[in-house]
Amino acid sequence: MKIAIVGFGAAAIGFIERIKDSEHEIHVFEKSADIYSSSISGIRADGKLFVSKEMGGDIDIDLLLQKKLVDFYTSHIDSKNIETGTSFGNTGYYQEFYKKGFQPINADFYHIGTDQLKEVLFRIYENFKSNENIHFHFDYTVTTIERTNDQVKINGSEIFDIAVIAVGRSGHQLVKTIIKKSPKLILDNTKVDLGIRFELPDHIVEDLNREMYEFKIKYKSRTGFIVRTFCNNPSGFVVLEHYGDFTTVNGHAKLKEKSKNTNFAVLVTIQLTEPFNDPTGYGSHIAKMSNLLAGQEKVILQTYQNFKDSKRTKNLYRVHPTLPMENYILGDINLAFPRRIIESIIDFLEHLNEVIPGITNPDNLVIAPEIKFYSNKVSNDLFPNLKFIGDCSGHTRSIIYATAHGYMVAEELIRL
Ligand SMILES: Cc1cc2nc3c(=O)[nH]c(=O)nc-3n(C[C@H](O)[C@H](O)[C@H](O)COP(=O)(O)OP(=O)(O)OC[C@H]3O[C@@H](n4cnc5c(N)ncnc54)[C@H](O)[C@@H]3O)c2cc1C
Secondary structure, three states, rough: EEEEEOOHHHHHHHHHHOOOOOOOOEEEEEEOOOOOOOOHHHHHHHHHEEEOOOOOOOOOOHHHHHHHHHHHHHHHOOOOOEEEEEEEEOOHHHHHHHOOOEEEEEEEEEEHHHHHHHHHOOOOOOOHHHHOOOOEEHHHHOOOEEEOOOOOOOOEEEEEEEEEEOOOOOOHHHHHHHHHOOOOHHEEEEEEEEEEEEEEHHHHHHHHHHOOOOEEEEEEEEEOOOEEEEEOOOOOOOOOOOOOOOOOEEEOOOOOOOOOEEEEEEEEEEEOOOOOOOOHHHHHHHHHHHHHHOOOEEEEEHHHHHHHHOOOOOOOOOOOOOOOOHHHHEEEEOOOOHHHHHHHHHHHHHHHHOOOOOOOOOOOEEEEEHHHHHOOOEOOOOOOEEEEEEHOOEEEHHHHHHHHHHHHHHHHHHHO
C-alpha cells in the first residue's frame, strides 16, 4: 500500500517505527522547513516521558509498550544522561496527599530535557530516512484531503491508498477542514482546561521534587470542578506560548541550565453540556481577555496574596519570575477569569499548603492564562482509509501516548 503520513511528530514516529520494515511505501508530509526547524514536532520542548495508565490520554496502552517506547527514545541519546523517578512510589507521600482529599497519580517518568531532544529527533529521522520505502517531504503543508472509498488525494494531486493524519494540535486547521466535510467523525467536543502557572522557590518543594520530580495530583474542589497539577518543572523556567491570535503561559526545564524556582500548572477542567460546543472558543476568549489587560502578546503576573484578594500587584517581594520582564505585566488575573475558576484554584492551593507548607506564601507567583485545549475526539472506525493518530485524534496528550497510538494503528494496518 501507498501510505501518506501528514505531520512528523511523536505519533508519526510511533507509526513509522512499527511499519518501517514492511513492504508499504510511506510518504511523510511535514510543514516545517526541515528537521532542524524550531516548529517541527511537539516533542521539541521539555521531553518528560511518562509511563502511566492514569495520564497521557484516554486510550488503554499496555505499560510494557509504553516502556518500550521510552527505551526507543532514550536509545538515541549518547550520554544516557536522563533524570528518572516514580511519582508516588513512596506510600507515605501517597497517604499524606490522599488524606487531604487529593487523588495522587502514579507514573514513572524519564526526563530527556529540551536541550537533548533535538539530538533525539534528528537521529530518529536519520534512521527512518535510511529505509528505502520511507520518503520525507518537508516544507509541505497539507491543506486538503479528498477521500473516496478507494483512494485519498492530498492537496488535490498526490494519490494514496491510506492517509494517516498526525498533525498534533498545531494542525487543528486541517482537522477542522476534514471534520467540516464529514461531521460524523466527531465523537466528543466539550472540554477545556483553564488555569494558571504557579512559581515558587525550589526550597519550598525541595523534598517533593527530590522524591518524585513530577507530582501529579487531582482534587475535587468545593466548586465541583476537578483541579489538577500539570508539568512540574523543578529549577525550571516559565515561558510564553503563542497561538497566533493569543498568548498563554507554559513551563519547561532544561537538563543543564537551572533556575532557583519550581513552576507547575494548576488547571481547572471545564466540561459543559449542550448547547455548549465550543471549548476552544471559550478558552481563547479568556486568553484574549488576559492579553487585552496585559498588552499585546503578554500575560498577567500576580503575587498569590493579591490573586486571593483580587488586588492588582504593584511590587514583588522575595520571589523573582523566570519569565523575562518584557513578557508580562503586573496585574490582576481576577479581571480576566470567571470567579468559579479562581475559587477552584484558591481552594486547591490552600489545601495543597496543608501538605506542603509554604505553597500559599503571599509572595509566590501566579501567572495567567495557562490553557490546555482538548482536540475534538475523532473516530478511526468511520473510514478505513483515513486514520487520525496522536493529539489531533483527541485521544492523546503526551509524547508516549501519541507515539504508542501511532504504533498501535500501524500494527492494525499491518495485520490487514
Ligand atoms: C511546550 C510543550 C511542552 C510539552 N512537554 C511535554 C512533555 O514534557 N512530555 C509529554 O509527554 N508531552 C509534552 N507535551 C505534549 C506533547 O508534545 C504532545 O502530546 C505530542 O508531541 C503529540 O504528538 P503528535 O505527533 O500528535 O503531534 P506533534 O508532535 O505536535 O507533531 C505534529 C507535526 O505535524 C506538523 N503539522 C501540523 N499541521 C500540518 C499540516 N497541515 N501539514 C503538514 N504538517 C503539519 C507539525 O509541524 C508537527 O511537526 C508538550 C507540549 C508542549 C506544547
